[in-house]
Amino acid sequence: MTSTMNEDVQSVVVGSGTDRVAINLGQASTDQTQSLLLTSILIEIGDIEIQIRRSVQTADTYLKKENNLSTPVRPPKITYQYGEEGKKSDKEEKVKTTQPVRWDYSVSRVNITCVIKPRRRIKMKADFHLSLSVFKGPHMWSRLFPEIACKKFQSPIRIYTDQCEFDPTLTQRPFVFTAGENCCQTLENTGSSFQVTGSGHSVITGGPVSDQYQFLQFHAHWGSNDLEGAEHVIDGIRLPGELHIVTWNTSKYRTPQDAALSEQFDGLMVFGILLKVVSSDNQEFGKLVDLFSNISYNGEKIDLDYEKVSLSSFLPNDMQSYFTYNGSLTTPMCSESVRWIVFREKMGVSRRQFEQLRQLKSSCRGDNTTSGYIMQNFRPVMPLNGRVVYRSFS
Numbered sequence: 001m002t003s004t005m006n007e008d009v010q011s012v013v014v015g016s017g018t019d020r021v022a023i024n025l026g027q028a029s030t031d032q033t034q035s036l037l038l039t040s041i042l043i044e045i046g047d048i049e050i051q052i053r054r055s056v057q058t059a060d061t062y063l064k065k066e067n068n069l070s071t072p073v074r075p076p077k078i079t080y081q082y083g084e085e086g087k088k089s090d091k092e093e094k095v096k097t098t099q100p101v102r103w104d105y106s107v108s109r110v111n112i113t114c115v116i117k118p119r120r121r122i123k124m125k126a127d128f129h130l131s132l133s134v135f136k137g138p139h140m141w142s143r144l145f146p147e148i149a150c151k152k153f154q155s156p157i158r159i160y161t162d163q164c165e166f167d168p169t170l171t172q173r174p175f176v177f178t179a180g181e182n183c184c185q186t187l188e189n190t191g192s193s194f195q196v197t198g199s200g201h202s203v204i205t206g207g208p209v210s211d212q213y214q215f216l217q218f219h220a221h222w223g224s225n226d227l228e229g230a231e232h233v234i235d236g237i238r239l240p241g242e243l244h245i246v247t248w249n250t251s252k253y254r255t256p257q258d259a260a261l262s263e264q265f266d267g268l269m270v271f272g273i274l275l276k277v278v279s280s281d282n283q284e285f286g287k288l289v290d291l292f293s294n295i296s297y298n299g300e301k302i303d304l305d306y307e308k309v310s311l312s313s314f315l316p317n318d319m320q321s322y323f324t325y326n327g328s329l330t331t332p333m334c335s336e337s338v339r340w341i342v343f344r345e346k347m348g349v350s351r352r353q354f355e356q357l358r359q360l361k362s363s364c365r366g367d368n369t370t371s372g373y374i375m376q377n378f379r380p381v382m383p384l385n386g387r388v389v390y391r392s393f394s
Helices: 056-069 090-096 138-144 168-172 256-260 283-289 351-357
Strands: 002-005 009-016 019-029 034-045 048-053 110-120 123-132 176-179 186-189 194-197 202-205 213-222 241-249 268-278 301-303 322-327 338-343 347-350
Touching: 213 268, 213 351, 241 256, 268 351, 283 351, 347 351
Parallel strands: 268 338, 268 347
Antiparallel strands: 002 009, 009 019, 019 034, 034 048, 110 123, 176 202, 186 194, 186 301, 194 213, 202 213, 213 241, 241 268, 322 338
């Protein structure tokens, strides 16, 4: 089976030579989203060509039905802290009035079974069984959200140590990460990852920034196997996972939402910690993942015991060796408001604990329309587009 792709049509061809079946997939759009739909079947047997096309009315009906039945996958949420719940900014109100578009990490799949029945005289009959998954994964985000297509400084990226610029001033401003005991209060399945949040006092200073930041939440990205999962690729190697600790600039912005929407590369500072496979369980990480059975489904949330789960236990021992660059969030709307800190030191996680990550489900409890597990939730690497990546170590 072969496939071809251009901007408007994807074709899947079964067979070769003069006896083949071509399935054409075109873009069918609505006011809020775009999806791949079966638009035509082209059957070529010898010198006979038969084409079956989907009517526009049928395509519209399918999209309306799909939009009504599908359960949206929610990105890791940005939470309010310190009594800001009732104070919405103009940007937040604008976002609130816009109905959210669904996105996920899916890939395009077409399952085809073709049975050609024997000819009788000049009559000929073929049976086709088609299964098409609607594609709303990372390669479609720029079509689901046209604003993303205009952005140039996206994350994640490939980082090559020898191509990074050493900045000696980074060593003169060491990171100070002060986290109160109530920073980890809740654990939630967001449908795209787990997420830990809390309202405990925290202050982050130093590094490449001069402002003061505050802890917001942390989550992780992983793959379906040990060869993929991390979002950043270091020196050509992609590890199986990556932990993101998200902080927001309290010196310049009133709320986390304002900071996330700033598009100024200083609204958020995200600490990326790469996860590698080790032979034994990570005891601190294990205190968290052992609770995942309580949040198996999208939307489920539990309270955390701060004496058990501490934010400081997820930070690397060496916080002064890192890569840093200006980038974006790695989930829609992919706002370019992030100063990235990717630590050189990695966190070890056992295979058993990675399997616990993969047991989280993207669907809600009782939802029969989708039942998939969160098997891969990482965005592909994006072009550097002339950006300089700095390193704090020589």
